[in-house]
Amino acid sequence: MHKILLTIKGLSYSERQTGAYALILAEENGVRKLPIVIGGFEAQAIAIALEKMVSPPRPLTHDLFKNFAESYGIGVTEIVIHKIKDGVFYANLHCIKDGKTEILDARPSDAVAIAIRFDCPIYTTEEVLQSAGLILQEEESKTAEAQSTSTPPQEAEKPKGENPLESASLKKLNEMMEKAVNSEDYELAARIRDEIDRRESK
Numbered sequence: 001m002h003k004i005l006l007t008i009k010g011l012s013y014s015e016r017q018t019g020a021y022a023l024i025l026a027e028e029n030g031v032r033k034l035p036i037v038i039g040g041f042e043a044q045a046i047a048i049a050l051e052k053m054v055s056p057p058r059p060l061t062h063d064l065f066k067n068f069a070e071s072y073g074i075g076v077t078e079i080v081i082h083k084i085k086d087g088v089f090y091a092n093l094h095c096i097k098d099g100k101t102e103i104l105d106a107r108p109s110d111a112v113a114i115a116i117r118f119d120c121p122i123y124t125t126e127e128v129l130q131s132a133g134l135i136l137q138e139e140e141s142k143t144a145e146a147q148s149t150s151t152p153p154q155e156a157e158k159p160k161g162e163n164p165l166e167s168a169s170l171k172k173l174n175e176m177m178e179k180a181v182n183s184e185d186y187e188l189a190a191r192i193r194d195e196i197d198r199r200e201s202k
Helices: 040-050 061-071 108-118 126-132 139-148 170-182 186-200
Strands: 003-013 020-027 032-039 075-085 088-097 100-106 122-125
Touching (some): 003 032, 020 040, 020 108, 032 040, 032 126, 032 186, 040 108, 075 108, 075 126, 126 186, 170 186
Parallel strands (some): 075 122
Antiparallel strands (some): 003 020, 020 032
16 A cells, blocks of 8 residues: 655634534645545644644543553554545554554544644555645646636635535536635535536446
């Protein structure tokens, strides 16, 4: 399995779903981004770990995991986001003790929160990036796109109807995806991507 190194680009708050965030992972030495929709608690755990100067008065769940593991001589060498199925991502923790490696199943949000604390690399596969990765255009291209249309991306992303993504055509979904990516609305782009994948898997 060929692994591709990812870096954490940031967290994007969802204006469409209360308490939801998009974790943005970027392909190192590449242009693809991997947005993963996560909950507020998981986003907080990741954000606190990224802010090295912020230390909670009591250990959070992922801090406790790290303290527990280190107390028994267990390390985490890497995490791998290895699969996406029906819009759900799957990840593994690669743990080591006394030279022996164990692979544990984990949610990507938990795996990333743990990876930051253990300062270990985050990987994915080419298959996952091909299926769920988004490609951002250069800043100049985004500017040109914004200037070439009089309709703001936010308005174009909101077709009428109770379930706009389900009622939109595949062509419309692809257009919405392009606009969402250009405006760096990763949470919306991830939802559109999942709807496209759902239809293509039928």
